[in-house]
Amino acid sequence: xxxxxxHSWSATAIDDAQRAxxxxxxxxxxxxxxxxxxxFTVGVREDYSYQSSLRNVDVPIEMLDNDFRNPDLDxxxxxxxxxxxxxxxxxxxxxxxxxxxYNRAARELTSKFPGTELIVVxxxxxxxxxxxxxxxxxxxxxYSEKTAGEYTNIVDWRGRRVHLLGxxxxxxxxxxxxxxxxxxxxxxxADIVGVDWNGIHLAAxxxxxxxxHGYRNADDLSIRETVQESLxxxxxxxxxxxxWPTSEKxxxxxxxxxxxxxxxxDGHHASGRGLEDAIVVEYENGQMLAYRDExxxxxxxxxxxxxxxxxxxx
Numbered sequence: 001x002x003x004x005x006x007h008s009w010s011a012t013a014i015d016d017a018q019r020a021x022x023x024x025x026x027x028x029x030x031x032x033x034x035x036x037x038x039x040f041t042v043g044v045r046e047d048y049s050y051q052s053s054l055r056n057v058d059v060p061i062e063m064l065d066n067d068f069r070n071p072d073l074d075x076x077x078x079x080x081x082x083x084x085x086x087x088x089x090x091x092x093x094x095x096x097x098x099x100x101x102y103n104r105a106a107r108e109l110t111s112k113f114p115g116t117e118l119i120v121v122x123x124x125x126x127x128x129x130x131x132x133x134x135x136x137x138x139x140x141x142x143y144s145e146k147t148a149g150e151y152t153n154i155v156d157w158r159g160r161r162v163h164l165l166g167x168x169x170x171x172x173x174x175x176x177x178x179x180x181x182x183x184x185x186x187x188x189x190a191d192i193v194g195v196d197w198n199g200i201h202l203a204a205x206x207x208x209x210x211x212x213h214g215y216r217n218a219d220d221l222s223i224r225e226t227v228q229e230s231l232x233x234x235x236x237x238x239x240x241x242x243x244w245p246t247s248e249k250x251x252x253x254x255x256x257x258x259x260x261x262x263x264x265x266d267g268h269h270a271s272g273r274g275l276e277d278a279i280v281v282e283y284e285n286g287q288m289l290a291y292r293d294e295x296x297x298x299x300x301x302x303x304x305x306x307x308x309x310x311x312x313x314x
Contacts (some may be wrong), residue, residue: 004190008250009026009189010012013189014182014189016189016191017180017192018176018177018180018242018248019192019242019243019245020243021061021193021247021294022193022194022245023041023196023234023235023238023243024040024042024043024087024194024195024196024197024265025041025042025196025197025198026043026045026063026065026196027044027198028048028050029059029200031201031224032050032059032097033059034224034227034228034231036059037038038232038235039245040231040235041086042061042062042063043061043063043064043065043085044064044065044227045064045065045066045067045078046063046064046065046066046067046075047067047070049153058152063086063087063088063089063196064076064079064080064087064089065308066089066090067188068091068092071091073105073194075125076091076307077105077304080109085116085208086115086116087116087118087119087139087194088109088118088119089121089165090120091121092121092122092123092140093120093127093266094124094127095126096124096127096130098128099120099128099131100129100130101114102120103120103132103314105176106118106132106135107132110192117136118135119136119137119138119163120133120137121134121138121139122138123140123146123167124151125152125156128152128157128160131308133160134161134163135161136161136194137160137161137162137163138163139157139162139179140165140166141164141165141166141167141171141172142165142167142197142199143166143167145164148314154178154179155185155267157179158187158188158190159188159190160187160190161190161191161193162179162191162193163192163193163196164196166196166197167236168197168199169195169212169237170175170237171196171260173241173243174307176192176195176243178249180192188288191192192243195243200226200234201227201229203215203226203230204218204226204227205223205284207232208226208263209230209236210229211227211233223284225310260309261295279292279293279294279297281297283307283309283310284307
């Protein structure tokens with residue numbers, strides 16, 4: 001192997017390959033509000049929604065993930081058309097036929113939604129070759145039941161546009177280095193277009209905030225404040241290693257503060273006499289809602305999947 005082949009990719013080319021176009025955070029309000037303001041690309045999984053009780057702020061669904069535990073491509077496409085996100089994670093392809101099916105779906109969606117980025121996650125080596133070059137490959141990490149290292153070599157992903165799914169930023173950066181650094185065999189680097197990770201909310205529920213050097217105790221902070229601190233640390237980390245996007249094109253600033261102290265479940269601000277007879281409940285996602293009776297509370301908690309922290313009566 002010649003020296004020219006070993007060093008054919010310049011430092012500038014590698015820097016460009018490592019520079020992401022988006023850093024994703026898929027969760028719910030109020031956390032996505034804080035993430036959006038920091039420049040993260042926000043969104044939800046198809047079977048979730050932003051908390052509809054926060055109606056005085058409009059956060060876009062920029063990225064739509066699939067329900068990987070209960071995949072249904074037709075259902076996903078229907079919801080994709082409803083939300084019209086700029087990025088869509090279509091699903092996991094465990095064999096060649098699934099890869100071809102997702103590839104066809106991606107072609108159909110890009111024809112109807114020009115400029116949209118579609119991601120397909122190959123879960124076997126053969127699936128990669130069935131996915132068109134302009135479709136982003138999802139690189140599974142984190143809690144995936146089948147991670148990329150189990151069925152592929154790092155070379156299989158080089159020369160492709162790649163989005164890293166799950167795992168903490170330092171672990172993701174180790175993979176980014178492997179995907180982009182020069183190799184003696186001369187393969188071109190992968191183009192890292194994005195990453196996403198949502199683990200900081202689970203850490204916040206345990207009273208911990210993220211840092212690149214290990215989790216920190218955050219017992220003195222609320223859950224929302226803990227997630228905010230973790231988001232700031234993630235942004236600082238990605239900026240320090242040159243992965244954070246250089247621009248945030250086409251984003252509208254959020255001018256309304258979404259977290260009034262207490263919201264009634266019908267969307268009105270609860271105060272005065274309305275609170276005197278209300279059941280006020282604080283939830284692990286940072287919300288505080290006021291109910292007229294226990295029946296209404298049971299119905300809303302069941303429908304929205306809310307987990308209470310404590311109940312107070314004013």
